[in-house]
Amino acid sequence: MxxxxxxxxxxxxxxxxxxxxxxxxxxxxxxxxxxxxxxxxxxxxxxxxxxxxxxxxxxxxxxxxxxxxxxxxxxxxxxxxxxxxxxxxxxxxxxxxxxxxxxxxxxxxxxxxxxxxxxxxxxxxxxxxxxxxxxxxxxxxxxxxxxxxxxxxxxxxxxxxxxxxxxxxxxxxxxxxxxxxxxxxxxxxxxxxxxxxxxxxxxxxxxxxxxxxxxxxxxxxxxxxxxxxxxxxxxxxxxxxxxxxxxxxxxKGAHYLGIGPSAHSYNGSTRQFNIRNNSAYLRAIQSGKIPSETEVLSEENKINEYILTTLRTQWGCDMSFLKDHLQDDIMSRKGDYLTLLERQGLVSIEENVVRLTRKGKLVADKIAEDLMMSV
Ligand code: SF4
Known part of the structure; x- marks a missing residue:
């Protein structure tokens, strides 16, 4: 959908x-x-x-x-x-x-x-x-x-x-x-x-x-x-x-189309950014052009976006999905760190899904940043 x-x-x-x-x-x-x-x-x-x-x-x-x-x-x-x-x-x-x-x-x-x-x-x-x-x-x-x-x-x-x-x-x-x-x-x-x-x-x-x-x-x-x-x-x-x-x-990574000045779109492999200028937007559309730039997402970008967005939700970050669909074995990259977070009561890990605890939600951005790949 x-x-x-x-x-x-x-x-x-x-x-x-x-x-x-x-x-x-x-x-x-x-x-x-x-x-x-x-x-x-x-x-x-x-x-x-x-x-x-x-x-x-x-x-x-x-x-x-x-x-x-x-x-x-x-x-x-x-x-x-x-x-x-x-x-x-x-x-x-x-x-x-x-x-x-x-x-x-x-x-x-x-x-x-x-x-x-x-x-x-x-x-x-x-x-x-x-x-x-x-x-x-x-x-x-x-x-x-x-x-x-x-x-x-x-x-x-x-x-x-x-x-x-x-x-x-x-x-x-x-x-x-x-x-x-x-x-x-x-x-x-x-x-x-x-x-x-x-x-x-x-x-x-x-x-x-x-x-x-x-x-x-x-x-x-x-x-x-x-x-x-x-x-x-x-x-x-x-x-x-x-x-x-x-x-x-x-x-959850669904695709979306963004319409209007400054809107973004996403189709799974690229992200499209419409121009942030109302007059320039009007001129382009009137001449039949979509005034946008396209960014092709690297594998690292996709992994980082997945971690950043899913970790903020109650559904959590599914390590099996990361491995099977994005070829990221996060356990081998960050296993020790995740164990430490679990011991500190900041995350729970069940059935290979990492979820923030209530205490972890207070430092969500820091945890996500630490789990992401450097690009
Ligand atoms: S300036 Fe406009 S878009 Fe921004 S918070 Fe106020 S009403 Fe919303």
């Missing part, structure tokens, strides 16, 4: 922490949307498997009208084989989801919403430069249910400078009170080309101490685990059965 990702590179305003590809000048929004439709035609041979997930990401795809979204979904349905029960997710910001829009989105075929709540605290929302406030976030979470959405995900950010443990606990409990099927939660990282990056360089902003950030991650695991959410990927939690099928398929 394969996926289609559509990147909508526009936002109402720039959040201070975000380094995704987007523009706050929305004058090209309609043209880019039309070009994405044209790109789907140009790329219609890319996937050979049926499509089982469609994901509108960004940027802020909820800036598109429901008829633009509906048109893109129909286009995909015309051009690709579509599996029954396809998961169709829209990333959305609370300020875009009026009751009318929600009704129209349901009608357009969207069956899952991933809502950028980030926090329920007004001071923090302002600090992050989000458009919405706490009451808009809460109203939106009521409205999505009223509109009939029964599969929603909430994004939350922790390790924000100024986020106390009390506020974080309140945020988690508030999120749980809406009973979302899925919660994604990320530690704030300070990226260079952002307002926070700039403040940090000038010494005006200091990232949260690692220990405090780790404590907030533990609170996240404790609170959501206590509410019976499965911690199925380092940053993702769900009620039983409500995994993000789209993201899970990335982590």
């Amino acid at each position: 394969a996926g289609v990702y559509l990147h909508v590179p526009f936002c109402k305003q720039a959040c201070h922490y975000c380094d995704f590809h987007f523009s706050t000048d929305t004058s090209l929004l309609t043209d880019v949307c039309k070009s994405m439709s044209a790109e789907l035609v140009l790329q219609k041979e890319y996937l050979t498997e049926p499509v089982s997930t469609i994901y509108f990401g960004g940027g802020t795809p909820s800036l598109l009208t429901s008829s633009e979204i509906g048109h893109l979904i129909e286009k995909i349905q015309c051009l690709f084989k579509i599996a029954p029960d396809t998961e169709i997710t829209l990333e959305a910001n609370p300020d875009d989801l009026s009751k009318e829009k929600l009704k129209a989105l349901r009608h357009s075929g969207i069956n899952r919403l991933s809502i950028g709540i980030q926090s329920f605290n007004n001071d923090l929302l302002k600090f992050l430069n989000r458009v919405h406030d706490s009451s808009a976030a809460m109203q939106c979470l009521e409205d999505v249910r009223e509109a009939g959405f029964d599969n929603i995900s909430i994004d939350l950010i922790y390790a924000i400078p100024g986020l106390s443990e009390n506020i974080w606990q309140e945020t988690l409990l508030k999120a749980l009170s809406f009973s979302p099927e899925h919660i994604s939660s990320y530690a704030l990282t300070i990226e260079e080309r952002t307002v926070f990056g700039n403040w940090s360089k000038k010494g005006k902003l200091h990232p949260m101490e690692e220990e405090s950030a780790a404590r907030q991650f533990e609170m996240l695991m404790e609170t959501l685990g206590g509410a019976s959410y499965e911690h199925y990927e380092i940053s993702n939690f769900c009620k039983p059965g409500y995994y993000s099928r789209h993201n899970s398929s990335y982590w």
Whole structure:
């Protein structure tokens, strides 16, 4: 099964922490949307498997009208084989989801919403430069249910400078009170080309101490685990059965087609990167070209990607798969290290599958880095 990702590179305003590809000048929004439709035609041979997930990401795809979204979904349905029960997710910001829009989105075929709540605290929302406030976030979470959405995900950010443990606990409990099927939660990282990056360089902003950030991650695991959410990927939690099928398929190595400026595609042996420039993207598509670069993945790249992605999930890193499909005998490379990790309680190894323990999840990146091959 394969996926289609559509990147909508526009936002109402720039959040201070975000380094995704987007523009706050929305004058090209309609043209880019039309070009994405044209790109789907140009790329219609890319996937050979049926499509089982469609994901509108960004940027802020909820800036598109429901008829633009509906048109893109129909286009995909015309051009690709579509599996029954396809998961169709829209990333959305609370300020875009009026009751009318929600009704129209349901009608357009969207069956899952991933809502950028980030926090329920007004001071923090302002600090992050989000458009919405706490009451808009809460109203939106009521409205999505009223509109009939029964599969929603909430994004939350922790390790924000100024986020106390009390506020974080309140945020988690508030999120749980809406009973979302899925919660994604990320530690704030300070990226260079952002307002926070700039403040940090000038010494005006200091990232949260690692220990405090780790404590907030533990609170996240404790609170959501206590509410019976499965911690199925380092940053993702769900009620039983409500995994993000789209993201899970990335982590399981499924093929996907990325449409729109800066979108990536993957077909098992190469990765394709679309240009990160909206005007250049439009010009290329209008002249019938796909503005992308292609990277042929080396065997080491494939091994490293497999380790990096699978280790973060509850399904773990299957050493038999590595050996049989990627010719990597990780036990002969890293057997002593894995034994040490197991003794330290950082990983468990059962039936040749390495999984991070709760303690191991706190140092997931370091463990993955140590297990990867040097390229
Ligand atoms: S976090 Fe989302 S809404 Fe904010 S600038 Fe980035 S893409 Fe846009």
